[in-house]
Amino acid sequence: xxxxKQSPQSLIVQKGGIPIINCAYENTAFDYFPWYQQFPxxxxxxxxxxxxxxxxxxxxxxxxxxxxxAKQFSLHIMDSQPxxxxxxxxxAFDNYGQNFVFGPGTRLSVLP
Amino acid sequence: NAGVTQTxxxxxxxxxxxxxxxxxxxxxxxxxxxYRQDPGMGLRLIHYSVGEGTTAKGEVPDGYxxxxxxxxxxxxxxxxxxxxxxxxxxxxxxxxxxSSNQPQHFGDGTRLSxx
Numbered sequence: 001x002x003x004x005k006q007s008p009q010s011l012i013v014q015k016g017g018i019p020i021i022n023c024a025y026e027n028t029a030f031d032y033f034p035w036y037q038q039f040p041x042x043x044x045x046x047x048x049x050x051x052x053x054x055x056x057x058x059x060x061x062x063x064x065x066x067x068x069x070a071k072q073f074s075l076h077i078m079d080s081q082p083x084x085x086x087x088x089x090x091x092a093f094d095n096y097g098q099n100f101v102f103g104p105g106t107r108l109s110v111l112p
Numbered sequence: 113n114a115g116v117t118q119t120x121x122x123x124x125x126x127x128x129x130x131x132x133x134x135x136x137x138x139x140x141x142x143x144x145x146x147y148r149q150d151p152g153m154g155l156r157l158i159h160y161s162v163g164e165g166t167t168a169k170g171e172v173p174d175g176y177x178x179x180x181x182x183x184x185x186x187x188x189x190x191x192x193x194x195x196x197x198x199x200x201x202x203x204x205x206x207x208x209x210x211s212s213n214q215p216q217h218f219g220d221g222t223r224l225s226x227x
Contacts, residue, residue, distance in 0.1 A: 102154035
C-alpha cells in the first residue's frame, strides 16, 4: 500500500516528441503528488506538483494528468528537448503523516 | 545563497566504522529530511525533523541516528557501517509541510561506499 509504481523504466524519444511517464499508487491518504527531475550528480529538483482535487496541471511544457478514481497520474513533456534528458521521479506524499514515497524513476533520453 | 549543502560529497568506509554526514541549510527552514537513493528504488526516507531539537523515524531508520541541535544543521550518523548502507544520501529541507508553494529543496548528495 505504500508503494508507488512508475513506468517505463527508461524512455528514448526524438527531439520534439512527447514522452509520457505513468505512476500509480494505492494509499488514499496521499494528498500531494510531485514530480522531480534529477540530473547526474545532482539532487532531485521539483518540476511540477498536483493535489488530488485537480485533474490536470500545466506549467510550461510540463503537464500532470491526475485520475483520482484510478489512483494514477502521469507526466507529459511537450516539445521535448535534449536538455530534458534526465531521470524523472514521481512521488506521493501524505503531509499529515510526513509519509513520502517515491517511484523508482524513469531515465529519459531525448535525441537531437 | 548556497541552499542545502552536504558534507562530504564522497566517502569510503570499512565495515564497522562510524561516520557522520552533515547537512546545512541557509534558508531558515523548519523541516529537514534525510533520504537514501539506491538503484531502481527511488528515494527512501530515513529520518526527518520538523524543528530544532526534534527528530522522527522515516521508512528505513534502522542503523542510522540523527540530531538537530541547530535549526540550520541536520546530522546523520552511522554508528557501525554495513555494506547494505552503501548508497547515495540526500538531505532536503522545507519551510513547512511540503506543498507546491513550500517544496523540498535537495542537496547534491553524499556518495557513501562501505567495503
